[in-house]
Amino acid sequence: MSWHVDHELLVHYQGGRLGDTASFSVEAHLVGCAPCRRLISDAIDPARRDQLWAGVIDRMDWPDPRRAERALARVGVPAHTARLLATTPSIRMPWLLSMVTVLVAAVVASHSFGEGPFLFLVVAPLVPVAGIAVSFGRSIDPLYEVGLATPTGGFRLMLIRATSVLVSSLAVSMVPAVLLTEARWMVVWMIPALAVTVLTLLVSTVISVSAAAGVVCTLWLVGVAMTELGASTRYAAFGASAQMTFGGLALGSAALLMIRRQSFERVGHDWKETG
């Protein structure tokens, strides 16, 4: 290469006093020219260089932020919330994949028994409940007590995680719902899903979260079975009046949950000890 950045040009470029066109030339040249890069690098304050390096060394051993965490940060989720979400087991890929598998299996089984989407509708609302059951508690969070003492601990932490579980569960349920069932069945499981999820959180203020999930799952299955057996039409458990009931249940549970939110701040509550 015959052209090199001369001293004057370099000084102007470093000081930001060079016009755009000349800067373009300098920058394009620097990429391919090691001697010119060395020239310009010598101009940077050695103290700053060392200080920057110290920062790099300091963070070299830090864990690499997960891909999910970076993706969340990119769409505008604050870094600390992104970290929280990325460490929630039920929004990790293996869990989501297993949930999709379960739902697809439910749809296939349902169809092969000539039941239409029925089995899918029964299983889909339980996905977020299962997600809640594996997302909370001491078993996944070794710093549980420490977390309680922080401003994001307790109730707020629970809300952030529960929301992420709910959103991701709805998203994975949409996969089989869109691919495998008729359009009208795509949404009828959503309000029941919301209701049983909030109910699980509410019950978990009294008993452990896994027990709460078990109780709510049982209630849901028994409730659906009894409604279907007692009603004259199929899908009564997902009809308009049932949707109203589930909507009411979701709102009522949410209200009670707000009242009982103190129980998420206490150390030693069952909610924290199992999961």
Add this chain to the structure above:
Amino acid sequence: MKERDLEESSDEELIKLIAAGDAGALRVLYDRHVGWLVIRLAHRCSDREIVDEVVQDTFLAVWRGAGRFRGDGPAAAWIWGIGVRRLVERFRRRPLPRWRREGSETEPSAEELVLLGIEHGDLAKAIDRLSPELRAVLRATVLDGLTTREAAGLLGIPAGTVKSRMVRVRRELREALT
């Protein structure tokens, strides 16, 4: 590897060693590249704290992602690609007012313009005649190699504006050069 051997290694060899976990190689690569990276970033962001943060992020990304270097271009271009994207990401996370993004650029002196005219001929004059907004878009897309979306993130303008400005850049340059 001994320190002197590292000093004599090419950037590509260093990156291979870094991929294998050699922190000494990273130090040598850092020393070679930190200077121009700091100054080039400073031309795109006048906030020194952010530049420092982005430089550190860049070398950490090199440390972790050295295995992804394919060696199909100069190492400096690869490092710059990482650095400028970190800057875009940084702006996206916490946008700065536009006046703090721009480097401390001023108009070139008449003398410089004359020198450049000799050096680069008509193209330089044509680029200089572009408005500053158009030149910023030209720099982000052509020189920095950013996509339309990334350029929009760097400059703090909508992606559609980047596209329409690029159309104007092309038109104005074509007119000036033919």
